[in-house]
Amino acid sequence: MNKTLLPDPTAAVSARGLVKQYGDFRAVDGIDLDVRPGETFGFLGPNGAGKSTTIKMLCTLLEPTGGHAVVAGYDVVSQRGSVRQNIGLVFQDPTLDGYLSAAQNLKFHAELYGVPKSVVNTRMQQVMEMVGLWERKDARVDTFSGGMKRRLEIARGLLHSPRVLFLDEPTVGLDPQTRSSIWGYIEELKQREDITIFLTTHYMDEAEHCDRIAIMDQGRIVVLDTPAALKASVGKDRVQIGTRNDAAAIALLKERFDLDAEVNDGHVQFSVADGEEFVPNLFNNIDLGIRSVSVSRPSLDDVFMAYTGRTIRDAEQSATDKLRSSPLLAAGRRR
Amino acid sequence: MSIVPVSVVDDSRSHDLRGVKVVWQRELIRFGQDRMRIVTSLVQPVLYLFVLGTGLSTLTKGSVEGLSYRKIIFPGVLAMSTMFTAMFSSISIVWDREFGFLREMLVAPVRRGALVTGKALGGATTATIQGCIVLAMAGAVGIPYNPVLILVLLGEMLLLSFTMTAVGMVMAVRVKQIQSVMGLMQMITMPLLFLSGALFPLGGLPTWLRVVTRLNPLTYVVNPMRHIVFDHLNMSAELRNKITPPITWWGWHVPVGLQVLVVAVMGLLALAFATQQFNKAE
Incomplete structure (x- = not known):
């Protein structure tokens, strides 16, 4: 800059x-x-x-x-x-x-x-x-x-x-x-x-x-x-898949893509750099037994967390506290 | 479709004039939409004129030396109604603040003075229109529809409403809550009315109150309005002086021209003050 x-x-x-x-x-x-x-x-x-x-x-x-x-x-x-x-x-x-x-x-x-x-x-x-x-x-x-x-x-x-x-x-x-x-x-x-x-x-x-x-x-x-x-700097997209056999799917993901997947919330979950581009790969592997797929991008919370070390909710909380403790600012805000 | 290029003119004076005009126009549009306000604000003058006026007439045995009390207070009620409408029209600033529209005006590249002037002229116009409805009742209390009389009364109403809108704005600009400003207006309008000679002659008041009447802009409007109305009624000069004693400053009779000037200057001062407050309030 x-x-x-x-x-x-x-x-x-x-x-x-x-x-x-x-x-x-x-x-x-x-x-x-x-x-x-x-x-x-x-x-x-x-x-x-x-x-x-x-x-x-x-x-x-x-x-x-x-x-x-x-x-x-x-x-x-x-x-x-x-x-x-x-x-x-x-x-x-x-x-x-x-x-x-x-x-x-x-x-x-x-x-x-x-x-x-x-x-x-x-x-x-x-x-x-x-x-x-x-x-x-x-x-x-x-x-x-x-x-x-x-x-x-x-x-x-x-x-x-x-x-x-x-x-x-x-x-x-x-x-x-x-x-x-x-x-x-x-x-x-x-x-x-x-x-x-x-x-x-x-x-x-x-x-x-x-x-x-x-x-x-x-x-x-x-x-x-x-x-x-x-987003690239924060890392990866999160992919969740619903499968017929979670344990088998996790083993296959490790074997074919070298991914460390785990079961979370009843879904198999893992992280990849570009989730949307990765999804077609999944379908080339019919034996995974996929029933559903969802990809989620890093949220602002993830990016924010990566750069500030706190979640947004924490940041908003401390900002509100500061606002309350400063009468001058509170008066300025009202306008 | 291609983009229409907008090159903005850099003539700030004509620009400010456009600002004044559009703010004024908006006040008129809003007034025209609010039929309810037009009707409800007629209630008070009608009450004063036909209820209070009639009631008090029984006290004075129907008349003051052959003159009905309704006739005596008519010019005062006319001024009162105009003043109330003008003062309350300035409250629109508080509404505009509450609903955010004030912001649209404040961020525009127009001088604050232009916005305040537009509002004052808008209040003056709407209050005068409102006053005209009361003026139309003149016949009902036995005052003739004389063109000269009507023109003079119109002019006085315009002047009064401009000044009172400006005075109202001085308060409305700084107060943020509609309830507070309503209370404030109420607190101010009644004393202004009672100490203006609108309802009774000011001759009998103690000195300290008489000083207040001399600082009240309404006094300088009510006095010439009463004079011109009574000029068109059949009454002796002696009686006229008794019910409308001339305004004096330390014993000196203030001429009508100067009275008009006093009201105008008060209005312009209030306008300047409101503008200054507006600049601060941002």
Whole structure:
């Protein structure tokens, strides 16, 4: 990573030594990162790791205690207005007016961001079609489901053609089906718009959609790499098979693939580097007597564990305790 | 489909004006949707005018020297109704905070002053519309529909509601809970009403209370409103002075033009203060 003192103005997002301090608690403890234009960059980590605080500083909503950051070529402290003009924001909590229609919400946004009148309608149709809400444009937002509201927020965040779109936990609180549909829209948006996406998430499987991921813990970036490299570094996928004869299967796996399998939860379980590619090998060995197969990837917990030595749940617990013991931070959070 | 390129104009003044306008428009849309609020906020002025007004008339033997009490309090009730609507419209900031929409406004590249001004103008417009419904009842209490009278009253209502929305916002910007802000408004509106000359002449008050009436913006609106209404009624100058004594500062009669100015300046000061608080509240 580039370790010079000043942020790189050609990057979409660049930070050097970014710090946020609340009393004697450092929520963000010296962050360096460079996000390339056009990249999809993910922040992963437990609640309280400092992801949201970092995003807020990058979006000019919080002033850093120390360090520098540049977004879309503008300084987040001295050029707040220009940064805001060039970023789109989708928060964890909804920020729509439920009493207005979808179109009225977008229109409001277009005016506040000074989108030229001549393109407002075309652009509105474009972003609403992208998230599949054009037919519902005149419906009041409080009649929308959680997923529709999130989609509308994404459309709104794109309305003024920002250069960087910040998505803070874009799928939190949504059911799995809606989550995957949201990712479908984000993937499509990556194809259609010339945009850098900066997102935070809890879920390792969602991080798959990112070009690079930074894992955060206790206000620091623990590791920063591509999802594949991260997973490879943590190790292996877990394969579970249901067989007619577990003992025989374990013996055969040892003999033919040199794998140490064991029985766990009524299944034969073993680890391989790439589970999905390994599965076809199993079927070439009919004599294993396979009834079912499941492959699970290393979870965020596995990756997190490997780099921090603790589970995410422990990390969230200690973050919550810190929050409680710091009245200043608690007050800051409420806003 | 190809991407529509959006190049954002960098003229911050026209940009801020668009911000003011769209915030104002939203207030009007929300007002138009809330028919219930329009009806319920009519209850209070009707009560004052036809219940309290009629009731008190029996005390004064039906009239004050031939003038019904309903006529006397009509301009005051008009001002009261406008003021209440204006103050309560500023509560929408607290709602917006609670439902997250405030955030959408706060992160936009628009000056806070533009947002606050848009809200104040929105409150002023909706409160004046609300006031017009009360104004329409003039005939029912025997006040003529004179065009000049109506225009002057409209102007005063607009000025008053702008100032009171701004005053309401000073509170609403910092208070985070809807219950607290409701209580706060309630606590403030009643004394403002009683110490404005809207319901009774201020002449008989002790000195310390009279000082309070001079700091109350409502005083400077109610006084000219009463004067213009009474100008259009058949009454002696002596009686008019008795029920609406002129506002004085240390014995000096404050002219109407200055009264209007006082209210406007109070409104602008409140607006500036609300903006400053808004900047801090982030």
